[in-house]
Amino acid sequence: MATGLATLSLDAAASGLFGLIGTGLGRIAGFFERKQTFNQEQARWSHELKLHELTMQANAQETEAELALIAQSGSWKGLEASILAEAAIGEGSRWVVNTLRLVRPVLTLLLWLITAFIFAQTGDGSVIDAAVFAATAATLWWFGDRAPKPPARPSAE
Known part of the structure; x- marks a missing residue:
């Protein structure tokens, strides 16, 4: 019976030890999973930031082009007004x-x-x-x- 109790005690201790080792390995694996997830999120945020910067740059160029078009349109309207004023002199x-x-x-x-x-x-x-x-x-x-x-x-x- 003593050997049965010793075997039972050793089995309980070994299973507890393996349980602790398994838990520790699970925690270590979880740490690396979280680290990998963080790196993926960081890469995604960086990509979104670059997309946002490119969108802002495209919007700025579009606004600049619109302003240039408005300025050019105003210049042509001024020339047209000048020509019409001269034509209105009449006889x-x-x-x-x-x-x-x-x-x-x-x-x-x-x-x-x-x-x-x-x-x-x-x-x-x-x-x-x-x-x-x-x-x-x-x-x-x-x-x-x-x-x-x-x-x-x-x-x-």
Whole structure:
């Protein structure tokens, strides 16, 4: 009976020991599982952050493009208003019409003379650049799309 009790005690102790070892191994495995899950979540968060940054960048570029389109549209509307204002002058004295038609060329010539004077008098590159930019912009604005239009061909009917 003593050997049976000793065997029973050893079996109980061994099963308890194996139970503790199994629990310990389960805890260790659980730690590595949680670590792997955390790494996966961290990778997912990083990916979501990159997607969010790319979305923000795309939205910023879209907004910038819309603003450029609005600015360009405003520029064309200004040119159209300028052309319509000139066309609205209508009939008048020949002398007045000719004088009005000389305003742009005279102003352009004066602007380029002033630009040449600034170029000759100053050594500041930014002032020269600004004057040349203004003269070029004014010239293109005043004469850019003012060439005579070819006569319309009669349609062949």
